[in-house]
């Protein structure tokens with residue numbers, strides 16, 4: 451089991467929700483940011499939500515250097531600017547791509563953004579060539595993660611080419627009650643997970659709910 455998690459860009463919506471749930475599951479968590487004070491403030495806010503004590507704040511670079519496993523929780527547009535500087539601190543480490551390349555059109559709603567590498571996760575693999583990339587958590591809503599009064603009840607679909615890395619992510623997701631991990635195959639399948647999430651965002655918009663995924667027949 452990896453010892454310390456870094457949430458790169460963990461100050462937004464998904465990062466705090468994951469930090470909260472992972473920390474409640476007993477894992478030490480660092481919330482990273484481009485701005486140290488922003489990270490410290492976010493860590494304090496998340497800690498106050500539940501009285502948890504394992505969350506701390508750091509710059510993204512320090513969080514990446516201190517962690518055994520990193521989860522990227524930045525928008526797709528941030529990847530090419532942010533990740534090259536983190537390639538050193540994240541070398542050899544498991545890195546989870548949660549990124550959904552999507553734009554929000556005022557008339558059409560959520561629209562998938564084309565990625566030259568095939569998917570945002572494969573772009574991460576190109577930008578962090580010595581890290582062990584796993585795609586996952588795309589379909590898990592920050593709303594569900596942040597609402598401690600409701601249990602989660604959904605699947606996390608993981609894809610990647612490194613079975614050991616996927617096993618590590620399976621173990622950390624396993625500390626969050628109500629999440630079932632499903633192996634979704636190779637990293638080349640990340641495109642499908644990312645696009646599935648664009649569909650879920652459209653359903654959210656129409657239903658005014660936050661939906662997740664639960665597969666049947668497994």
Ligand SMILES: NC(=O)c1ccc[n+]([C@@H]2O[C@H](COP(=O)([O-])OP(=O)(O)OC[C@H]3O[C@@H](n4cnc5c(N)ncnc54)[C@H](OP(=O)(O)O)[C@@H]3O)[C@@H](O)[C@H]2O)c1
Pocket residue numbers: 459460461462463464465482483484485488489522523524525526527528531532548549550551587588589590591592593
């Ligand atoms: N929200 C969800 O429910 C959800 C669910 C599944 C997957 N995801 C995926 O998770 C990722 C994060 O989603 P989110 O909703 O949490 O995003 P967000 O709130 O818009 O942004 C998260 C953080 O990214 C950092 N950031 C923003 N622009 C940046 C840039 N140009 N360079 C470097 N860092 C930048 C910011 O942190 P600092 O300013 O502190 O550096 C920000 O707080 C996205 O790729 C999204 O597709 C989201």
